[in-house]
Amino acid sequence: xxxxxxxxxLAGVSVKTVSNVVNGYAFVRDDNRRRVxxxxxxxxxxxxxxxxxxxRGRTGFLGLVLPELGIPYFGELxxxxxxxxxxxxxxxxxxxxxxxxxGERATLASLGTHLIDGAIVSxxxxxxxxxxxxxxxxPVVVLGEHSVDLPIDRVGIDNVRAAREAVRHLLTLxxxxxxxxxxxxxxxxxxxxxxxxxxxxxxxxxxxxxxLVATALNYHRRDGASxxxxxxxLPEPPDAVFCFNDLLAVGALRTVAEHGLRVPExxxxxxxxxxxxxxxxxxxxxxxxxxxxxxxxxxxxxxLRRVETADLPPEQVRTPxxxxxxxxxxx
Amino acid sequence: xxxxxxxxxLAGVSVKTVSNVVNGYAFVRDDNRRRVxxxxxxxxxxxxxxxxxxxRGRTGFLGLVLPELGIPYFGELxxxxxxxxxxxxxxxxxxxxxxxxxGERATLASLGTHLIDGAIVSxxxxxxxxxxxxxxxxPVVVLGEHSVDLPIDRVGIDNVRAAREAVRHLLTLxxxxxxxxxxxxxxxxxxxxxxxxxxxxxxxxxxxxxxLVATALNYHRRDGASxxxxxxxLPEPPDAVFCFNDLLAVGALRTVAEHGLRVPExxxxxxxxxxxxxxxxxxxxxxxxxxxxxxxxxxxxxxLRRVETADLPPEQVRTPxxxxxxxxxxx
DNA sequence: CTGAAAGCGCTTACAG
DNA sequence: CTGAAAGCGCTTACAG
Numbered sequence: 038x039x040x041x042x043x044x045x046x047l048a049g050v051s052v053k054t055v056s057n058v059v060n061g062y063a064f065v066r067d068d069n070r071r072r073v074x075x076x077x078x079x080x081x082x083x084x085x086x087x088x089x090x091x092x093r094g095r096t097g098f099l100g101l102v103l104p105e106l107g108i109p110y111f112g113e114l115x116x117x118x119x120x121x122x123x124x125x126x127x128x129x130x131x132x133x134x135x136x137x138x139x140g141e142r143a144t145l146a147s148l149g150t151h152l153i154d155g156a157i158v159s160x161x162x163x164x165x166x167x168x169x170x171x172x173x174x175x176p177v178v179v180l181g182e183h184s185v186d187l188p189i190d191r192v193g194i195d196n197v198r199a200a201r202e203a204v205r206h207l208l209t210l211x212x213x214x215x216x217x218x219x220x221x222x223x224x225x226x227x228x229x230x231x232x233x234x235x236x237x238x239x240x241x242x243x244x245x246x247x248x249l250v251a252t253a254l255n256y257h258r259r260d261g262a263s264x265x266x267x268x269x270x271l272p273e274p275p276d277a278v279f280c281f282n283d284l285l286a287v288g289a290l291r292t293v294a295e296h297g298l299r300v301p302e303x304x305x306x307x308x309x310x311x312x313x314x315x316x317x318x319x320x321x322x323x324x325x326x327x328x329x330x331x332x333x334x335x336x337x338x339x340x341l342r343r344v345e346t347a348d349l350p351p352e353q354v355r356t357p358x359x360x361x362x363x364x365x366x367x368x
Numbered sequence: 369x370x371x372x373x374x375x376x377x378l379a380g381v382s383v384k385t386v387s388n389v390v391n392g393y394a395f396v397r398d399d400n401r402r403r404v405x406x407x408x409x410x411x412x413x414x415x416x417x418x419x420x421x422x423x424r425g426r427t428g429f430l431g432l433v434l435p436e437l438g439i440p441y442f443g444e445l446x447x448x449x450x451x452x453x454x455x456x457x458x459x460x461x462x463x464x465x466x467x468x469x470x471g472e473r474a475t476l477a478s479l480g481t482h483l484i485d486g487a488i489v490s491x492x493x494x495x496x497x498x499x500x501x502x503x504x505x506x507p508v509v510v511l512g513e514h515s516v517d518l519p520i521d522r523v524g525i526d527n528v529r530a531a532r533e534a535v536r537h538l539l540t541l542x543x544x545x546x547x548x549x550x551x552x553x554x555x556x557x558x559x560x561x562x563x564x565x566x567x568x569x570x571x572x573x574x575x576x577x578x579x580l581v582a583t584a585l586n587y588h589r590r591d592g593a594s595x596x597x598x599x600x601x602l603p604e605p606p607d608a609v610f611c612f613n614d615l616l617a618v619g620a621l622r623t624v625a626e627h628g629l630r631v632p633e634x635x636x637x638x639x640x641x642x643x644x645x646x647x648x649x650x651x652x653x654x655x656x657x658x659x660x661x662x663x664x665x666x667x668x669x670x671x672l673r674r675v676e677t678a679d680l681p682p683e684q685v686r687t688p689x690x691x692x693x694x695x696x697x698x699x
Numbered sequence: 700c701t702g703a704a705a706g707c708g709c710t711t712a713c714a715g
Numbered sequence: 716c717t718g719a720a721a722g723c724g725c726t727t728a729c730a731g
Contacts (some may be wrong), residue, residue, distance in 0.1 A: 039709055051718045056710065062717055087422045088708035091723050094377055096418060105447055107644075112443025116436055128461055128483070132448055152459070154415050155496050258648045291648050313438075314645050317589045317622050371724055382702045387726060395700055419724035422707050 039080035049074035049121035059084060071111075073279070078364045090262030099127045099340060100156035102144050104136035108256075109284065109312040111159070114180075117333035118157060121315035125341055127154075136255070137160040138223075148175060155340045178336045182225035188351040190343060192335045194358040196226055199325045200233025201240075202360050204277050206323070209239050210305055210366060216249040218264045218289060219256065219281025230299065231283050253285060261288025269296050276304060277366075283308035283315045284321055287294055290365065306365040331356040370411035379407035399490060430458045430671060431487035436468035439587075439690055440643040441613065442490070445511075449488060449665035450493060456672055458485075463550030467492040467586070469554075471692040479506060481630050486671045489597045492555065507669045507674035512557045517680040518592045521674060523666045525658045527557055527699050531564025532571075534656050535608050539572050541636055542698060543608035547580040550587065550612025561612050561640070580606055584616060592619025600627050607635060608697075614639035614646045621696065637696040662687040 041059075043235050045052045050069055057065050057074040059082075063343050065073075076082075090097050099122050103111045110247055115131060130153055134140035141160060155176035181193040207215050217234045221227035235245060248271060251264040261280055265288065280286035286308030292306050300306055300320050308315055308324040315322030335354045341350060362368035376383045381400055388396050390413075391454035396404075407413075423427050430453050434442045446462060453460050459485055472491060472650040479487055485669040501693070538546050548565045552558035554626040566576060568593035579602060581596040592611055596619065599606055611617035618637030624635050631637055631651050639646055646653030666685045674680060693699035 041710095042708080052709085053711080053719085054717060057717085060710085082713075085422070085708050087418050087427060088729060091416070091418045091422055091725090092708080092710045094723070096444075104446065106437060107440075107444035107447040109440060109443065109645075112440065113438035114448075115462075116438040116464055119437065119462060129451060129597055131446075131462060167535065176729090208380075222724085257613050258644065261592055262648075285524050287645075287648050290652065294650055313589065314440075314618075317593075319625055369725095373724080383725085384703085384727080385701060391726085398701060400701085416724050419707090420726075421707090423725045423727085427706070615714085649726095 039082045040084070042083070043081050044073065044076045045081050047080060048072040049142045050208070054194055064162075073332075079266070091306075094280070095154050095344075096152055097126070097128055098130045098153045099337070100148050100153040100158075101129050101131045102141070102148070102158040102160075103131070103135060104158055104159065104161050105133050106131065108284070109314060110284075111148070113312070114159075114178030114329055114333060118332050121330075121333045121337040125335070125337065126340075134161065155344045157336045157340060171239045174349075177258060177342045180332065181338060182229045190339045190352050190354075191331055191352045192323075192330075192356060193226075194280060194327045195357050196229035197233040199358050199360075200279070200308070201232040201235075201237040203309070203325050204234050204237035205241075206366060207277040207279065207305055207307060208237065208364065210277070210301070212305055213243060214246075214249065214273060214275045215243075216268050216275035217277040218250065218253055218268075218278060218285050219253045219263055220250050220252045221254065221281075222252075227281055230351070234279055251283070256282045256284055258288035258291070262292045263288075263290035265292035266296075269298070271294070274304075277306070278299075278304060279307045281309055283310045283312040283322060284325055286324070286365075287314060287318060289320060290322070291319070300365050301367045311361055316363065318365075321368075322358060323363045323366040323368055324361050326361040327357055327358045328356050370413045371416070371488055372413070375404065375407045375411050375413050379403040379410060397603060398434050402444040404645055410544055425664075427483055427487050428457070429461045430668070431470070431479050431484040431485040431489075432460050432462045433465060433479070433489040433493050435490065436464050437462065437643075439615070440645060441615075441641045444643070445490075445660055446662050447669060452661075452668040456668065458668070458672075465492065468676070486675045488667045488671060490683055507671060507678075509671045509674070511663065511667060518546070521670045521683050521685075523663055523670060523685045523687060524550045524557075525656075525663075525687050527560035528564040528567070529660075530609070530656045530689050530691075532568040533564075533687055534640070535565050535568035536572075537691055537693065537697060538608040538610065538636055538638060538652070539568065539574075541608070543607045543636055544574060545577075545580065545604060545608070546574075547582065547599050547606035547609040548584045548586055548612070549599075549616050550610060551581050551583045552585065553583075558612055558613070583613070587613045587615055589615045589619035592616030592665070593623045594619075596620035596623035597627075600624070605635075609635060610638045612640055614641045614643040614653060614655055617655070617696075618645060618649060621649060621653070632698045636698070639696075642692055643656040647694065647695070649696075650697075654694045654699055655692050657692040658689045659687050663698070 041052045043056045043057050055073050101118055106112050119129050132144045134144050157178045159180040178190045220231050253260045253264055286306050293300050308322045311324045311326035315324050374382045374385045376386045386404050389673050422638045432449055437443050439502050464477045465475050476693050490511040509521045551562050584595055617637055624631050637654045642655045642657035
C-alpha cells in the first residue's frame with residue numbers, strides 16, 4: 038500500500054507537496070502538481086485515515102448508540118443517520134445496548150476511547166447519573182425525551198402533543214373507552230406519551246381509568262399482543278387503544294383478530310413511529326409519523342456544531358410529525 | 369485526555385512499563401505495577417485506538433457493506449454481525465449501497481482506505497469485475513450467492529435446496545399453479561431460488577409456466593403487491609405463490625386480500641427470510657428461515673481467519689435453514 | 700524486569 | 716511555492 042512518502046519519491050518532490058495536492062491546497066506549481074497527480078495514479082495512493090486523524094486530533098467517527106438494529110424503527114433511523122453523516126464525511130460507529138441499563142452504561146463507558154468525535158445516543162432505560170460514564174469532553178446529542186435532566190443537546194418530536202393528537206383522533210371517532218399500551222417506569226418518552234394520552238382524555242371530560250393503561254417493559258410485537266389480551270379480558274374492555282409504538286400496535290392487532298373482534302369497528306388502533314410494516318398490515322395502521330430523516334439530520338448537525346465549538350448552550354430541536362390515518366381507525 | 373506519557377510521569381516509570389501493564393504483559397515488578405495501576409485510575413486513562421492501530425498496522429474495524437439498514441432482514445443481520453464482531457474486539461463500519469450497482473461500486477472503492485481490516489459484503493446488483501474496485505489486499509467475505517465467480521470466501525444457505533423445499537411444501541398442499549415472485553436478471557440469489565422453484569415443479573411433473581414467474585427489480589413490499597396484482601389478473605391465476613423474500617410476500621398477502629381472496633384457501637403464500645413481521649401478519653407467513661446468527665458468526669469468523677492468514681484457499685460455508693410453516697399455507 | 704528511542708503515516712508551523 | 720523536521724499517541728525491538 039503506497040504511502041505519501043512513496044508518492045513523493047516517485048514524483049521527485051517532498052511529502053509536503055504531495056500532501057498539499059492531496060488536500061487540495063491551492064498554491065502548488067503546475068509542473069509539480071502534474072507529476073504528483075501522475076504518481077498518485079500510478080501508485081493508487083489512498084490516505085491512511087487513522088494516521089490523518091491521529092495528526093488532526095479527530096477520529097472522523099461519530100458514535101450511534103441505540104437499543105437494537107433489528108428493531109424496524111432503529112434500523113431505519115440508523116440508515117438515515119448514516120446518510121446524514123456521510124454528507125459531512127463522517128463515518129458511523131454503531132453500538133447496540135440491547136435496551137438494558139447495563140448495556141447502555143457499558144456502551145457509554147467504552148465510548149470515551151478516542152474512537153469517536155461525538156455520539157448520538159438513543160437512551161432507553163438510562164438513569165440519572167449514567168451519563169457521567171461518558172468520557173468527559175465527548176459531545177453527545179440525545180434522541181427523544183429521557184428521564185435525565187442534563188443540560189445536553191436533544192432532538193425529537195413533541196411527544197406530549199403527538200400523543201394528544203393521536204388520542205384526540207380516537208375521540209372524534211366517538212370512542213370513550215380508550216386504552217394505552219406502553220407505559221414504562223423509567224422511560225422518558227413513555228412518560229411523555231402517557232401525559233399526552235391523559236391530557237387528551239381530561240380535555241374531553243373523560244375520567245381516567247387506570248385499568249386501561251397497560252405497562253410494557255419491552256416494545257416488541259409480543260408485548261403488544263399480551264397487553265391487548267389483558268385489556269380484552271377486562272369486564273369493560275376498551276373500544277380503542279393507543280400504542281406507544283407500531284410494534285406494540287401490530288401485536289395488538291393480532292390479538293384483537295384472534296379474539297374474533299374487528300378493527301376498527303370493535304376496537305380502533307393507533308400506533309407510533311410509522312414503520313413501513315404498518316402500511317401493509319391488515320388493517321393498515323393509523324400511526325404518529327415522525328419525520329425520521331429530519332431527526333437524523335438535526336442530530337448530525339447538532340453534533341457537528343458541538344464538536345466544532347465546545348462552549349455552546351445546549352439546544353433542543355423539535356422535529357415535525359403528522360398523524361397518518363389508515364384503516365385501523367377507519368381511514 | 370491522559371496519554372501514556374502522562375500516566376508514566378505520574379507513576380514515575382517509562383511509557384514502556386505503562387504500556388506493558390495496559391496490554392497485560394506479564395513481567396512487571398509488583399511495586400511498579402501497583403503504581404501504574406493507581407496512575408491509570410487517577411488519570412482515567414483510555415488508550416487512543418487510532419494511534420494503537422496505526423502502530424500495529426491494523427485498524428480494528430470490519431466493514432459491513434449492505435443495501436439498506438431499513439430493510440428488516442439487513443437491520444437484523446447487521447445487529448447480529450455487530451455482536452459477533454464485538455466478541456473479537458472488532459468495531460463495525462457499516463456502509464449502505466442502496467442496492468444499486470453504482471452504490472456498490474462506489475462503496476467498494478472507498479473501502480480501500482486503511483479504515484478497515486476486511487469487509488463482509490452483501491452484494492445485490494454487483495457485476496463481474498466490480499470486485500476489482502476493492503483495494504487489493506483487503507480480505508472480503510461475500511454473503512449469499514452472486515453472479516461473480518471469483519475465488520472468494522462465502523457464507524450462505526443453499527438457496528436452491530431451500531427454494532425447492534418451499535415449493536415442495538406447496539405441492540404437498542395439492543397446489544398446481546404455483547407462481548414465483550422475485551426473479552431478477554442480475555441477482556445471484558434470485559437465480560438460485562428460481563432454479564430451486566423450477567426443479568421442484570419439474571420433479572413433480574408440472575410443466576413450467578413462464579407467465580407465473582414474476583420479476584421483481586426491488587424486493588420491497590410494494591413490489592410484491594404489484595407483482596401479485598399482475599398474477600391475479602392472469603386468465604389462469606395461481607393457487608399458490610413462492611416469494612423470494614418476506615417483504616414481497618407481505619405485499620402479496622395484502623393484494624390477495626384486496627382482491628377478496630383468502631389465504632391460504634384460494635392462494636397459499638410462502639416467503640423467505642423469516643422476518644419477525646411475518647409471524648404477526650394476518651395470516652402469519654410460512655417462510656424459509658435461515659439461521660441468521662449462524663450467517664453473521666460464520667462471516668466474522670471467516671473474515672478473521674483471512675485477515676490473520678493471507679494465503680488460504682477460498683472457503684464456502686453453508687449455514688442451516690428450516691421451513692417455518694405458518695397460517696399462510698394452513699400451518 | 701525496564702528505559703531510551705525509533706517509527707507507524709500523516710499534517711503543519713517554520714524557514715527559506 | 717516547497718523542503719526538512721517535529722510530533723500526534725502508541726508499540727516494540729534493542730540494550731541493559
